[in-house]
Amino acid sequence: MTRTVLIADDDASLRLLVSTTLADDSLELLEAPDGQQALALARQRRPDLILLDVSMPGLTGLEVCRALKANLPTARVPVVMLTAQGQDSDRERGLAAGAAAYLTKPFSPLQLLHLVEGLLKAERLSNPE
């Protein structure tokens, strides 16, 4: 079964890093360069997991996350926040906005892979379609 993951980050190199890391036949990857496009794609395509950069132009990752959580169809999609701010307060804000996990840049691709697989598995277990 194909799973869909959305990565939203305004940095093209970082999107490439995520897509390269997660490249797998059973995974479809969607990319958005800013918050608005991320939100539009998420609503339109209902991905199984969303990776959000916190500081994006337009809507920030936190705002996108809150918007997703406020809408029933997207409320249960797990969100991973990616951030370049390494402060605890950012982590708290991310989790308060409803994020399932939090990754601080720079992160190890292996770490990202484990996190994504773990969340998708949990998602599959809790939602046996």
Added chain:
Amino acid sequence: MMTRPAGAPRAAPEGDWPALYGALESRRKNEIAALLRIGLALAAAPDLPDLLQAVYQSLSGALDLTWFVAGLADEAAGQLAFPLWMEGGLSRPAPPVDLYRNNSLVTLSVRLRQPLTSVEAPSMFSSPHLAPGIALPLAYIVLPLMSQGRAMGALAAGSPRHTAYGDDELRLLNLVASMLSLAVEKARLYEAVARHARSLEERVVARTAELESEKIRFESTVQGLSEGLILFDLQEDVSFANERARSLLGLPLETLLGLNAQALWRQPALALDEPETVRREFAQALQDVESYPTLAVSVSGERQVTGDERRVTGGDTRHTTHDTRHTARDLSLRLFPVRDGGGKLLGRGLILQDITREREMDRMKDELVNMVSHELRTPLASVLGFAELLLTRDFPEAKRRQLIETIHKEAERLSALINDFLDLRRLEVGRQPLAFGDVCLAEVVQSVAAGFALTQPEHTLLLDVPPDLPPVRADPDRLGQAVRNLLANAFKYSPRGGRVTVTARAYADGDEARLTVGDEGLGLPAEVIPRLFQRFYRVDSSDRRQIGGTGLGLAIVKEIVNAHSGRVWAESRGPGQGSTFGFTLRLAVPRNGRRPLRGDEASAGVDGRPTAPAEPYILVVEDDPGAASLFREHLESAGMRVVVAAQPEVALDLVRQRAPLGVALDVCLPDPHQGWRLLSSLREVYPLNRLPIVVTSVLDERDKGMALGATGFLTKPFDPRRLVALLARPAAEVLVVDDETMILELTRSILQKSGYRVRIAPGGRAALENLAASLPDVMILDLMMPGMDGFEVLERLRALPGGRELPVVVVTAKMLDRSDLDHLHRYGAFLLAKGDYTAVRLRAAIEQALREKRADYGEGVPL
């Protein structure tokens, strides 16, 4: 001279009784008439001389008077004065006689408090000058004017007849004497009362003037404060608020006056960040006023923005048109008790300081650290991430190559970021050496443009830089960097191509050239313009985010232009309308033909020899023109006159002419030995406490510097404001002596703000204890204090070891008379007149006092 007590019986004339009786009757009538007239005169209470005259006139009708004298004793002066002296009906001035040594009967009668009679001519009668027709008195009588057992004076009457004064005459004279005594007593009392009233009145006038000038002094002090001041009475209601307090709180006086302390922080206009906390903490602080509590609050709300404030925000604020802003302010509050001279609590005082700038600095520092870490983390994530993937997975060759290229690109971005950031820091702290020269703008722009023309095929680059523009004063490399950054921005932010135009002009009347770079790209919303030149500031929109860059380009442009004493600005008609960035530069030779006096050349006089300015100055010994001009800018904006010397010889020459207020010495002149030698030479002449010398060096040679007599040491690069702080604040210690807590607190506040160290003494005795412990650099002394006044403090101070040299600034509300002034002059005090007690004048007086002391050491001493 023969005397006998008056009133002794004498033989009655014999025979002719009816005639005698008639004569007696008529004399009786005369006597009674005289007494009546005297009584009337007394009742009319005229002046004493008039009264005496009236008495004489009345008596002369009843008695045979050729001599009539009234003497009044002045015991304090030891004299007997004669307000009336009649000889043969003529008034004559008579000098006073010694009350205790003169032996005339008149004087004796006063001394003995007894009536005396004589049948000889009185010794006091001025017989040699006897006018024709005036008979010599052959008998006379002296009666003391008695009051409550004391003789106030005497009355003397003389007749040309030996037998003139019998019992009747004596009785009449006695009566008159006692009436006169009463009158004199009354006159004296009246005079005493009048004198007392006069002195009371004088004292009231003086005290009123004192209070008035005290009030003026207080008012001018508190209105001149850069701090806000609010006074609360014992009921904790606002009884006074100065102008600054009103503007800091944004509350009008009508609202403030009478407002309760608790209600103050409930004013909706204040819009407190944390109202509950502030109210609780303020209420607590009011209770703990004895411990001088301090707290910080953040308020917002509408307020007028001053011209100064408008100028300091952002690179250029021509787009800011509003004079009122909704601004947040950080205030520091300090409470203190207000007491009267006797220590009784009168209320509470609140000093408000605007610490928005300081807070903003802190915030900016934090923000900078965050930004740097944020900007570095994103490219670092790619570099590390791709490297890890390449190490742990196998990729097809094409993919491998893409990943390695991405690593390379991101690593370059990191490197550019670090370079830009370091560049910026170096520029900001003046570490970046600028090599000024006369530069042709057209050449610089062309060489920069050549680099872009090749890489930007979709843009049209137009250069409108006349080659015959007058040369500018600039560092060509840095100028090129600024132009390159602006061009790079113009290309980057017009992703769909279009024209990029570089224009340069110099105006006929000015001394500056102007360069602009315009594009037809994304444009700018007006509200972001003031922030454009901030580090890492990026206009928030996704098409911009794609563009990349370090976010430091414009900040670097601004710093470079600042180092050239120019201005930067940005303009745009709005999003999608393109934008124009520009800056100004000084012409090498301004159009009016005079070469501007700038950093590296300011010290050269017309004859090639440097001249020290007449006013107090700071000497900057620095061979790097960029650093010198940066220091100059900061020191001058702190209000100091600056002279730059690039060589030690020039510095020595200047210092020989006139002692500076302080020296900033870069020891790494071309030869560090020269720098260190200069420091030693300066220190040999100027004692440590008289001349602050701040040594700067790229090496941390603090220990060496301090050992050779530096008062401060800064390792380059450093924030120029630290240099200003070390030089501007002569770290002088001021002892403030005043019996009024209010004045003490205000003065302390003013002086601390000005960077002085402050000690206070609430009275003369406290001052002496304070002085005995250690001497400050200068003392501010109130003259009128209960207990020990300022004069006494001065006198005792001058007797202390070393106390003779201590500069003293006397402030007083008292109007000083000649002897006070002489007194102060003798003690070498500087006087600050009553109306002059403003923050500015106070600082000026202290500076003058300190300077004159310095001058004692500074001038005429050969190096």
